[in-house]
Amino acid sequence: MKKQIHIIGSGFSSLAASCYLAKAGYEVQVFEKNATIGGRSxxxxxxxxxxxxxxxxxxxxDVFEKFFADFDKTxxxxxxxxxxxxxxxxxxxxxxxxxIPGNLDAIYEIFEKEEKGSSKHLKSFLESAKYNYDVSINDLVYKPGVSPLELVTPVTIGKITQFFSTIRNEVRKKIKSKKLIQILEFPVLFLGAKPSNTPAFYNFMNYADFGLGTWHPKGGMYKVIEAMVSLATSLGVQFKTNANVEEIVVDNKGKATGIVVDGDFxxxxxxxxxxxYHHTETLLPTKYRQYSEKYWSKKTFAPSSLLFYVGFDKKLKNVCHHTLFFDTDFDVHAKTIYDTPSWPNEPLFYASFPSITDDSFAPNGKEAATFLIPLAPGIEDTPRIREYYFNLIIKRLEELTNQSVKESILFKESxxxxxxxxxxxxYKGNAYGLANILTQTAFLRPKIKSKKVENLFFTGQLTVPGPGVPPSLISGKIASDQILKNHKNETVI
Known part of the structure; x- marks a missing residue:
């Protein structure tokens, strides 16, 4: 008889783990509180x-390719x-x-045009970024975060100064153009922290940006979720939606014995x-929780977001599939996220217009748009505030792109x-998990394996390796590896 594993949640990390565990011979069931699979996606x-x-x-x-390759798929x-x-x-x-063009040589030309000599510095910067990327993706990010010794390798010892310098320091050493600096500092926002707090080693995100490029799965990111569900189902994983896990049951020996789903054990x-992670521990008796409320309150969380999904009755001009609006001071906005949690007066924002690339996103002649303002988690959220910021960014969009769009809005949802x-x-409505700052990296993040409850494990963006979709895929693999290692002497089937 197969050994049972029950997975709470169905985001990228859970789906990845479910595939690895089912492949290893476990009977896997995934419980999702919402009506559809995918977690935040x-x-x-x-x-x-x-x-x-x-x-x-x-x-x-390459992370997606590596995941599917583990199952002889692409x-x-x-x-x-x-x-x-x-x-x-x-x-x-x-x-x-x-x-920003889609190939590196053209990017060098853009930089050189903006600031003479900057392409030379960019090449050097990206050589370091590629090296760090190869080290990270081929080794470090797949570590389980159990010991600080995981970070001690001949390569990382030689790079030790990069863990104590910051992205901001490295970017600004040679390049002076404020615009180019903002472009180079932008990718670390995916790590959920300010460039001034992010170790320089994480410049590998710049290689992910310029070197590996930005891609679009036809039909959108949800096609990746559907792919993973298809793979998981083919491996025998069972999914239950509208299934709210209310409790993790622990026996008097400190062993997880089951879950309570909508009142049923x-x-x-x-x-x-x-x-x-924080929510999961509230499903346990207090004495079995590893981390206190005080612990969580002192952590640096990645931002939350105010998002708008807008249908326009015409095609928009002067925008790309992904468009960033950095016409205000990032440092001022960042302070409202990380230092004094509050609504920003003049927020930076991001917009996605996928129907520019993919006509499946909108009816013919119309445009689908997603707008995102990064925010501090835990701040007040009301319909009045949302409406104020929607009008603010739409006005900025019109002014910056030199077009009128407000009267073309068919609908919006937030x-x-x-x-x-x-x-x-x-936790506090964060969108991306724990920020990847030095004091929250690798072994300093919440653990994959519970220290207090036997047979309880965690995966996702609050544990290793961190925020983002590719790291979530990796987190699912790490968690499954830890489960398999923990039970290596048991008969699965």
């Missing part, structure tokens, strides 16, 4: 429009990928933008949670702090 369908509710960026394609077996060219556009002022031999809490049990 869901779809909004309305009036012929399609929106990715969660992630919209497809970076680090992404192409499930979805079509297109490398975006241009990758994205960054607005700095009215009619003043830089378009389900016996389990192993429990793996891909749900919010998603913010309260929704992250309601839909995902997210």
């Amino acid at each position: 869901r779809q909004l369908l309305r009036d012929g429009f399609t929106f990715d509710i969660g992630p919209t960026w497809y970076w680090m394609p 992404p192409a077996d499930y979805y079509d990928l297109e490398r975006l060219d241009p990758a994205y556009e960054v607005y700095f002022d009215k009619k003043d933008s830089i378009i 389900i016996s389990s031999e192993i429990v793996l949670s891909g749900a919010d 998603f913010c702090v309260n929704d992250f809490i309601k839909d995902y049990n997210s």
